[in-house]
Amino acid sequence: MQNLWIIPALPLLGFLVNGIFGRKMPKLMVSLTAVLSVVLSFAYVLFVLSSAKSLDQPAVEHYFTWIQSGAFNVGFDYQVDKLTAIMLLVVTGIGSLIHIYSTGYMAHEEGYWRFFAYLNLFMFFMLNLVLAANYLLVFVGWEGVGLCSYLLIGFYFTKKSATDAGNKAFIVNRIGDFGVALAMFLIFITFKSLDFHKVFALAPGKPVATLTAIALLLLVGAAGKSAQLPLYVWLPDAMEGPTPVSALIHAATMVTAGVYLCARSSVIFVHSPAAMDTVAMVGLATAVFAAVIGLAQNDIKKVFAYSTVSQLGYMFLGVGVGAFSAGVWHLVTHAFFKALLFLGAGSVIHACHGEQDMRQMGGLRKYAPVTFATLGCASLAIAGFPFTSGFYSKDAILVAAHAHAPWMFWVAVFTAGMTAFYVWRAYFMTFFGKYRGHGHPHESPVSMTGPLVILAALSLAGGFLFNVPEILGKMFQVEAEGAEAATLTYISVAFGLAGIGLAYFLYVVNSALPDKIASSLGGLYTLVYNKFFVDELYDVTVVQPTVNGSRTLLWRGIEHYVIDGVVRGVGANALNIGGVLKHLQSGNIRSYATWVVIGGAVLLILMGVGGFAFAGGVR
């Protein structure tokens, strides 16, 4: 026993303390509780991993039987293997940095304690998700992080757009959760268990069609949580939340839960080529689609949000072509550089007094040098600049994609070029040229720049520090190996550098050109700028029919006549029956006692007639 429960219990404790007493506590105490609970959790993870003998086989810890109903038996079990270990390190490590950063970023906000309580609760659910040893417990974490995401997106609840975004995230995620729930039902029917070790042991012998169905349903869930096509729409809107939330939940950890779920269920996916292809296609399509939208956004957080969607697409591509460990590797490095991008964006927004539009920024390198430098590291990493973290993981995915189908490689590598372009476009618009905003920009406090520097180091060196495919070793059954890796690497690096170069040319050297290009493209630009009108499309095809149908049929029809009718009927009947029965309630103790004696007599007679069930129990 390694007492794994301590890992999520610490943030839960922090949540309880801050949630219950936070309002009354001084700010210092709130931040101390929140930060310490996560940092201690991180320290405990390190302790567990260093004291673990071997992580090749998951060490399951059973705490208690949670649900027992006939053949359905679910335990409250945690397990740790290499995949979980990597996720634990990322979640608690990045979580700690972002908690520290938040103490600076949120210092002047209303509801400081509420923010940290939610953040700690999120950590609890996320850790529960990665530690869980069966699907139902994963689902608890899955729903829990969704709840926290909703609460934190709508953190500024007086702002209508924020609460709307929260609702949108919650509702879109429900679709995915529905998929996961159905997948769990199917898993239970097929395997008679939800425990990972049992399911994965039995999976090879099951019919491919069933496994494909399970895998596709899991993919629906993963697409909802990890913002893949067609359920990606909530993630860009989720940027209404405070920036640390965007970094922690909507970039580094929660949105990668879908990738984690696929990697965790790799045994099921591997046995279903059709599902694998679907995963790869969804991932690739999302990567391209989001990258194109990202080209034309002006809100710095929106740019990074679309880049998150796009990068998540890469991870799914990796998983889909069979390179699970490459997908997880990209998950880890992405957590480093995307958290840094968002935190850096937060620092930029902080510097510009809350301005998020990049057209109102510029020239910030003089005013915020630390942010400038660290954000540069992150941008290099995401562009796949040689020997940065993103270079390694993206390269691993691209090589695997080439081995699977060369055309996938070319699409992905072109997308990598676009990624480099729009991230560096944002970088140049923010830090170069002249300051176009109002007031005097300033550098952020040390509590914010400190985590930035650490993350910058990880973004640069994280690739070879955490060589995930090497760590995971033979954990996954299928691993695509690329032969002509060197050539492919040169190609992808060339595309990345081309993207950076183009951005430099358009936004630093000749900054009048982009507007001209935009106007010459006309309708196409409008289409991209408005995100392909996907939100509007969903509104017309799904939201409006649902709302109208609910209003006319469900509300006026079923609700009014059927449900209300039943309720009123029940009430009226209860009144009539009660009118008869009320004479029994005389209020006289002796009459009550008589009824008790009569009841006792009837019971005894029934026992005598039915044969005393307990007879013979004596001997």
Added chain:
Amino acid sequence: MDLNALVHGVPVSWYLVLSAMLFAIGAAGFVLRRNIITVFMCIELMLNAVNLTFIAFSHELKSVHGHIFTFFVMVVAAAEAAVGLAIILTVFKNRSTLNIDEVSTLKN
């Protein structure tokens, strides 16, 4: 009934029947008496009858668990007596009556 057997001791069933009789008498007192204190004493009588059953079965099974049950019943009965009598005191203070038929606030 084999009279020779009686020389060896009383059958446990006899204790059970005695217990049933005491319980019935207690229940009768509860149903028929109006004085709240007497009613209360009848409850104690029923509790005692049940205790006798516990002890008799304990003897039959040669186990001490029935004794423990009886012990707890006694403790609860003592607590109940304390609170019940306090309630009786309060009722009497407010209504100046000990007749339970007159205490029927539950109805309204």
Added chain:
Amino acid sequence: MEIFFFLLFAIVALACALNVVLQKHPISSALSLVGVMVSLAVLYLMLGAEFIAMAQVVVYAGAVMVLFIFVIMLLNAGAETRKGGSITAQVLGIPALLAFFAALVFLITTYYPGLSPVKFGDFTGGGAREIGMKLFSSYLLPFEVTSVLILIAIVGAIVLARKELD
């Protein structure tokens, strides 16, 4: 020998129990109840329940009954008054009781006809030592909870019986 003592104390217990119900004055009922309890204590002793027999005398016949008599004296309760009443209790009470009693005796005689005879000294597991061992090992938690129950009862009794409820 056993049959003699059993019959003697069973009859005393039944007679006293009937007296509890039939006496008009509560004080007579209370004294009869003491009689029931003492004879039950003797029966407990014959069944090998030494500790419970002692507790019966000390707790029930002693403490609880003193409390009853104290309240009767305090309230100066006289013979009961006949005012108001329940038709249900008068009409259904006696038949229901008889049915209840008959069913009970029928069950006992049908399903437990030949339980082993009770002979004094057959079972010696009811001493203070054995009860103590059980009480402080397997039944420790219920025992401790009981102390809380008694504390609550004390507080409740004090609150209820206070002169002024302000």
